[in-house]
Amino acid sequence: MASEKHKQLAQYIKEVHNNLRKSAAKVGPNNAWMLHTKNEEVLLTYAKCMQELATTYWEENSANESSLASSRIEWSVKLCTDYFVNEEYIKYRERDIAISKKLYLTLNFVDLFQDPLVLLDVGSCFNPFRAYKLFHVLAVDLCPANDYVKKCDILQVNIGNETIVHDNTVIQLKEESFHIITFCFLLEYIPSSDLRIKACENAYKLLKPEGILIINTPDSKHVGANCKLMKCWQYTLACLGFTRIKYEKLTHMHCMGFRKALHKDVALRWATIHRRADTDFAIKIPQDYIKREHKFWQSADLKLSSEDFKDLPFYDL
Numbered sequence: 001m002a003s004e005k006h007k008q009l010a011q012y013i014k015e016v017h018n019n020l021r022k023s024a025a026k027v028g029p030n031n032a033w034m035l036h037t038k039n040e041e042v043l044l045t046y047a048k049c050m051q052e053l054a055t056t057y058w059e060e061n062s063a064n065e066s067s068l069a070s071s072r073i074e075w076s077v078k079l080c081t082d083y084f085v086n087e088e089y090i091k092y093r094e095r096d097i098a099i100s101k102k103l104y105l106t107l108n109f110v111d112l113f114q115d116p117l118v119l120l121d122v123g124s125c126f127n128p129f130r131a132y133k134l135f136h137v138l139a140v141d142l143c144p145a146n147d148y149v150k151k152c153d154i155l156q157v158n159i160g161n162e163t164i165v166h167d168n169t170v171i172q173l174k175e176e177s178f179h180i181i182t183f184c185f186l187l188e189y190i191p192s193s194d195l196r197i198k199a200c201e202n203a204y205k206l207l208k209p210e211g212i213l214i215i216n217t218p219d220s221k222h223v224g225a226n227c228k229l230m231k232c233w234q235y236t237l238a239c240l241g242f243t244r245i246k247y248e249k250l251t252h253m254h255c256m257g258f259r260k261a262l263h264k265d266v267a268l269r270w271a272t273i274h275r276r277a278d279t280d281f282a283i284k285i286p287q288d289y290i291k292r293e294h295k296f297w298q299s300a301d302l303k304l305s306s307e308d309f310k311d312l313p314f315y316d317l
């Protein structure tokens with residue numbers, strides 16, 4: 001049973017998400033985003049609420065298998081351990097090489113996996129990966145909740161030949177310099193599919209070849225409920241040059257690992273083969289369909305219910 005304080009924090013988070021979506025519907029996603037990123041008071045209150053919610057209330061329930069507290073972070077750490085430390089990447093590399101041969105692609109790569117693994121945590125809020133010695137973490141957020149996190153908007157950041165941080169603000173990020181990029185509960189915050197795609201495009205530029213992008217997104221429904229949307233995510237990421245290496249639906253979220261293929265065409269080949277008539281180039285979330293007519297909204301297996309996201313701070317349908 002949630003306490004009053006827990007409910008208040010969750011309510012504030014929901015309101016910020018809701019207001020941003022309303023603003024995007026009114027003035028367009030790009031304008032809404034610009035206005036939102038300038039609203040420092042709201043961003044700071046959000047950061048404090050989110051930190052308290054995640055570190056106090058979600059942690060309290062971390063013994064529960066289905067809790068949000070540690071599962072999103074632990075899932076990511078396990079994936080990185082399997083992929084880098086237990087060298088699962090080798091089997092994906094071999095697969096990429098085999099497909100490249102079929103496509104007559106020339107590959108140019110060097111083995112870049114050495115300790116420490118450099119992890120960019122985007123939308124980090126309070127730096128939940130700091131506890132893990134496996135990583136050298138650069139934690140960034142629109143509005144950091146503490147000094148372990150640098151200020152940066154992944155949608156507007158410069159990408160160049162070196163990383164420049166000044167006064168706890170990221171001025172530029174170095175291209176192809178990260179082994180891992182995490183989007184933990186990030187994409188659904190961003191108010192449109194195009195902007196979410198832009199965040200993924202920037203992740204592609206920042207990752208080393210064979211690096212991984214980890215995406216967690218909340219959803220309390222059963223695995224099939226939003227599977228058409230998730231197929232579109234996979235297709236869209238494949239068009240950008242990523243191949244999916246792991247997918248799991250946990251009780252309250254989808255967890256996904258994508259690998260930056262050795263050549264964009266390798267991932268694109270998957271997208272071309274697996275595209276179906278209802279597969280869109282889009283990264284949409286159920287909230288995008290509220291009060292709108294659309295084929296997804298009308299389809300029997302994608303109906304939204306007010307029970308979606310019930311136990312999450314994103315429950316605002």
Ligand SMILES: C[S@@+](CC[C@H](N)C(=O)[O-])C[C@H]1O[C@@H](n2cnc3c(N)ncnc32)[C@H](O)[C@@H]1O
Nearest residue numbers: 054123124125141142152153154155184185189
């Ligand atoms: C729901 S919180 C998730 C916090 C943390 N990753 C976790 O899993 O507990 C989403 C965070 O993403 C940040 N964020 C949203 N859009 C962003 C962007 N374009 N660039 C950087 N951070 C962003 C927000 O400020 C917020 O702190």
